[in-house]
Amino acid sequence: MDQREEKPNQQHSSPVYVHNPHLNALKDDILYHFSLGTGSHNLPAMFGDVKFVCVGGSPWRMKSFIEFIAAELAIEEAKSEYPNICAGTDRYAMYKVGPVLSVSHGMGIPSIAIMLHELIKLLHHAHCTDVTIIRIGTSGGIGLEPGTVVVTKQSVDATFLPKFEQVILGKTVVRSTDLDQSLAQELLQCSKELNQFETVIGNTMCTLDFYEGQARLDGAFCSYTEADKQEYLNKAKEAGVCNIEMESSVFAAMCKLSGLQAAVVCVTLLDRLKGDQLSSSHELLQNYQLRPQMLVGSYIKKQMKAKAEHS
Amino acid sequence: MDQREEKPNQQHSSPVYVHNPHLNALKDDILYHFSLGTGSHNLPAMFGDVKFVCVGGSPWRMKSFIEFIAAELAIEEAKSEYPNICAGTDRYAMYKVGPVLSVSHGMGIPSIAIMLHELIKLLHHAHCTDVTIIRIGTSGGIGLEPGTVVVTKQSVDATFLPKFEQVILGKTVVRSTDLDQSLAQELLQCSKELNQFETVIGNTMCTLDFYEGQARLDGAFCSYTEADKQEYLNKAKEAGVCNIEMESSVFAAMCKLSGLQAAVVCVTLLDRLKGDQLSSSHELLQNYQLRPQMLVGSYIKKQMKAKAEHS
Numbered sequence: 001m002d003q004r005e006e007k008p009n010q011q012h013s014s015p016v017y018v019h020n021p022h023l024n025a026l027k028d029d030i031l032y033h034f035s036l037g038t039g040s041h042n043l044p045a046m047f048g049d050v051k052f053v054c055v056g057g058s059p060w061r062m063k064s065f066i067e068f069i070a071a072e073l074a075i076e077e078a079k080s081e082y083p084n085i086c087a088g089t090d091r092y093a094m095y096k097v098g099p100v101l102s103v104s105h106g107m108g109i110p111s112i113a114i115m116l117h118e119l120i121k122l123l124h125h126a127h128c129t130d131v132t133i134i135r136i137g138t139s140g141g142i143g144l145e146p147g148t149v150v151v152t153k154q155s156v157d158a159t160f161l162p163k164f165e166q167v168i169l170g171k172t173v174v175r176s177t178d179l180d181q182s183l184a185q186e187l188l189q190c191s192k193e194l195n196q197f198e199t200v201i202g203n204t205m206c207t208l209d210f211y212e213g214q215a216r217l218d219g220a221f222c223s224y225t226e227a228d229k230q231e232y233l234n235k236a237k238e239a240g241v242c243n244i245e246m247e248s249s250v251f252a253a254m255c256k257l258s259g260l261q262a263a264v265v266c267v268t269l270l271d272r273l274k275g276d277q278l279s280s281s282h283e284l285l286q287n288y289q290l291r292p293q294m295l296v297g298s299y300i301k302k303q304m305k306a307k308a309e310h311s
Numbered sequence: 312m313d314q315r316e317e318k319p320n321q322q323h324s325s326p327v328y329v330h331n332p333h334l335n336a337l338k339d340d341i342l343y344h345f346s347l348g349t350g351s352h353n354l355p356a357m358f359g360d361v362k363f364v365c366v367g368g369s370p371w372r373m374k375s376f377i378e379f380i381a382a383e384l385a386i387e388e389a390k391s392e393y394p395n396i397c398a399g400t401d402r403y404a405m406y407k408v409g410p411v412l413s414v415s416h417g418m419g420i421p422s423i424a425i426m427l428h429e430l431i432k433l434l435h436h437a438h439c440t441d442v443t444i445i446r447i448g449t450s451g452g453i454g455l456e457p458g459t460v461v462v463t464k465q466s467v468d469a470t471f472l473p474k475f476e477q478v479i480l481g482k483t484v485v486r487s488t489d490l491d492q493s494l495a496q497e498l499l500q501c502s503k504e505l506n507q508f509e510t511v512i513g514n515t516m517c518t519l520d521f522y523e524g525q526a527r528l529d530g531a532f533c534s535y536t537e538a539d540k541q542e543y544l545n546k547a548k549e550a551g552v553c554n555i556e557m558e559s560s561v562f563a564a565m566c567k568l569s570g571l572q573a574a575v576v577c578v579t580l581l582d583r584l585k586g587d588q589l590s591s592s593h594e595l596l597q598n599y600q601l602r603p604q605m606l607v608g609s610y611i612k613k614q615m616k617a618k619a620e621h622s
Contacts, residue, residue, distance in 0.1 A: 020533040029529065032589045060401045088593075090371045091418065107402065110419025110557055114521045120531035158481045168523045169535060169543045170469045208519075210425045212479045218340065220431035221568060222331040224480060232480045246421055257532060278343045282399075 014130050016123040017259045029125065031118040035088030038125050046085075047126035051099040052300050053119065053133040053260075055112070056292075057247070059093035059104040065136065065293050066095035066102040072297045073098060073304065100300060105135075105247065109208060112247040116254045124258075132183065132261045132303075135251050136292035139204070139243040140214060141268025142233055146280065147288045149197060149295060151184045152204040152264035153240070155248035158213065160205065160239035164249040175253040177206075183263045190299045197291050202242030204264060206249035214244050216276040233272055243268050265292040325441050327434040328570045340436065342429040346399030349436050357396075358437035362410040363611050364430065364444040364571075366423070367603075368558070370404035370415040376447065376604050377406035377413040383608045384409060384615065411611060416446075416558065420519060423558040427565045435569075443494065443572045443614075446562050447603035450515065450554040451525060452579025453544055457591065458599045460508060460606060462495045463515040463575035464551070466559035469524065471516065471550035475560040486564035488517075494574045501610045508602050513553030515575060517560035525555050527587040544583055554579050576603040 023029065028039030036043070054069075056062050066082050075098045085094040092115050095102045103119060105112040123131055141148055154162040155177040164175045184201055191199035211219025215229040236244075248264045255262035267288045269278055278285065334340065339350030347354070365380075367373050377393050386409045396405040403426050406413045414430060416423040434442055452459055465473040466488040475486045495512055502510035522530025526540040547555075559575045566573035578599045580589055589596065 018531045020528070020530060022528040022533055022537075026529065026588070028590075030588050030590055058401050090369050106417045106419075106422055107425060108417075108419045108421025110519050110521070110524075111417055111422050113519075114418060117522045117530045117532075124531070158478045160481075166523060167469045167519060169526055169539060170471075170546075208421050208424075208478060210421070211428045212477060213421075215480055217331070217333040218337065219331060219428045220329045220435070220565070221428075222333055226333075228480060254531070277337070277341050279339075279341055 014259055016120060016128050016131055017257070018121060018124045019257060023121070029121060031122055033089060033091040033114050034086045034094065034118050034122065036086070036122065043122060043126040047096070047101065047122060048128060049099050050096070050101045050123065050126065050128050051131060053101045053103065053123075053131060054136055054296055055103045055105050055115070055133065056136045057105060057107050057138070061289060062093055062102045062104045063095055066097050066100070068293050069100050069102070069297050069300065070097040072301055073100070099304070108246050109206070109250045113250045113254065116251065120254065120258045133255055134262070134296050135247060135264045135266075136296055137245055137247065137264070137266040138269050138289060139245040139266040140270055140272040141243050142237045142241055142272055144200070144242060144268050144271060145198065146268055146270050147197060147291065148268050149191065149199040149291050150204060150243040150266050150268060151187045151199060151201045152179055152248055152266070153181070153184060153201050154203045155179065155206050155252045155264065156203050156239065156241060157249060158205065158207055160236060160241065164253040166253070176256060177249045177252040178256055179252050179263055180261045183261055187263055187265060187295060187299055190302060191295050194294065194298050196294065199295065200242060203240040204248045204266065205236055205241045205244045207244060207246055210246065214272070218276045230273070244272065265295055267291045325570055327431060327439050327442055328568070329432060329435045330568060334432070340432060342433055344400060344402040344425050345397045345405065345429050345433065347397070347433065354433060354437040358407070358412065358433060359439060360410050361407070361412045361434065361437065361439050362442060364412045364414065364434075364442060365447055365607055366414045366416050366426070366444065367447045368416060368418050368449070372600060373404055373413045373415040374406055377408050377411070379604050380411050380413070380608050380611065381408040383612055384411070410615070419557050420517070420561045424561045424565065427562065431565065431569045431571075444566055445573070445607050446558065446575045446577075447607055448556055448558065448575070448577040449580050449600060450556040450577040451581055451583040452554050453548045453552055453583055455511070455553060455579050455582060456509065457579055457581050458508060458602065459579050460502065460510040460602050461515060461554040461577050461579060462498045462510060462512045463490055463559055463577070464492070464495060464512050465514045466490065466517050466563045466575065467514050467550065467552060468560060469516065469518055471547060471552065475564040477564070487567060488560045488563040489567055490563050490574055491572045494572055498574055498576060498606060498610055501613060502606050505605065505609050507605065510606065511553060514551040515559045515577065516547055516552045516555045518555060518557055521557065525583070529587045541584070555583065576606055578602045
């Protein structure tokens with residue numbers, strides 16, 4: 001009872017890869033943290049047309065993104081309500097309009113990794129092809145005016161190296177954190193055309209902790225001085241780091257392994273060289289958080305227009 | 312305008328420690344991920360009477376816990392609604408009834424660490440004393456009947472060592488993951504008195520990943536065999552590991568540093584030696600998830616009764 005739409009006979013269409021021979025032996029695959037599964041849901045019918053996936057930490061932001069993109073793309077059901085597809089759980093929220101899927105991932109590498117394992121399996125089970133995935137997030141900037149948007153060139157670790165360490169059976173495996181450079185350039189071009197805020201391409205440092213792990217002076221614990229902090233952040237800057245967040249490395253590594261064209265677009269909420277606390281007004285911070293949405297919305301619109309003209 | 316209640320003159324009352332000389336220099340301390348702050352909220356008035364903090368991954372579960380504990384303690388406002396104290400954000404949810412605070416922490420070490428930094432500062436700013444904190448969670452069991460509750464003796468890493476590695480300014484600092492052994496014994500005793508489900512004391516393995524990090528065969532990626540998985544989990548079992556989850560190590564480390572009496576109480580949702588997927592019925596899994604609540608509820612009730620008899 002495969003109800004997915006027939007695809008035109010595309011050459012070079014790129015599937016979503018899983019690398020797990022054990023999956024074939026599963027009768028049903030339960031995507032527990034989405035409250036979805038192959039036995040209980042017709043995933044090809046629900047998701048087979050997905051071409052763009054946007055992910056971000058906050059469930060509220062991912063709901064507002066789907067409303068924004070629906071209006072932006074002038075999709076017919078644009079004024080209706082968008083139900084949370086993962087309403088059976090509070091781990092993640094998921095929304096869909098046309099070819100765009102919007103999914104929240106919580107905070108930190110482990111949280112986004114659980115989501116990505118289940119998302120990659122979902123896209124695979126749904127037989128999706130040619131999927132672009134973009135993380136839209138918030139970050140701390142280094143030497144940038146707050147509100148600047150950073151499109152990630154390389155995701156680097158706390159020692160400024162472009163790698164992600166995955167522990168498997170107690171042993172560390174190193175994975176590449178390469179992102180799609182042509183997609184990053186296209187996003188930069190979109191920002192120039194939008195001409196509403198500053199966007200730069202640069203390295204993004206991905207940490208396991210928000211306070212001590214990012215050299216903040218305002219956590220419950222802090223054993224270093226302001227000078228130590230400045231020295232560390234300036235070293236990061238010299239290594240090309242423009243911003244710091246907590247999900248990009250595993251996002252880049254997992255998307256690369258599964259053949260997804262991936263980008264990371266984060267707005268900087270403050271300049272970490274000047275402070276640590278998010279003390280800007282709620283309104284200003286909210287406004288900043290709209291910027292990655294606007295940029296990615298404009299990119300998706302442009303891609304869909306180009307595709308319509310070619311078909 | 313400090314409205315907190317006057318405390319009786321207790322000897323040996325134990326405060327909540329922060330270890331950060333920079334905090335004194337802050338005019339206001341913004342607890343960004345709680346949407347609370349010292350400038351905008353009277354923290355001593357709101358939280359000064361807190362004696363028990365329960366934390367867990369799911370916001371729904373932490374709301375249901377506060378309703379359960381209110382009924383259990385027969386606190387007068389027990390039938391009213393419990394508003395989310397962190398309603399200004401969707402990062403965490405927080406509820407309070409009497410001396411009990413219930414806070415969600417999302418999934419994984421980075422997510423709970425952000426919450427704990429801000430919670431420890433909150434309890435410190437509120438001048439709380441003699442606080443007990445318990446994580447109530449879910450986990451995968453090793454060689455235990457599903458539904459068994461595990462009170463953690465030691466939290467160990469993926470190589471079965473009782474340590475937590477915190478990266479500070481790019482360098483790794485090792486922290487102890489000791490938990491309060493007398494509290495663990497008291498919780499075990501409470502379970503015996505309840506006599507409604509099996510509870511054991513054992514080591515808990517804390518991982519950074521749910522799929523490859525826990526030797527699951529059902530992630531998007533899997534490069535090992537069923538035999539490799541069994542070998543790894545059996546080694547864990549030999550090292551005294553009874554269950555696997557994703558937050559206990561940093562929880563133990565941070566609570567120890569701040570002088571909080573801490574315990575981890577997780578129910579096992581499946582036996583990982585027999586499978587990986589959470590395929591039990593929704594009702595059964597929901598029922599299992601109530602067990603840590605019931606156990607901790609009974610402990611808090613007993614403690615409050617003992618305190619009332621002594622005063």
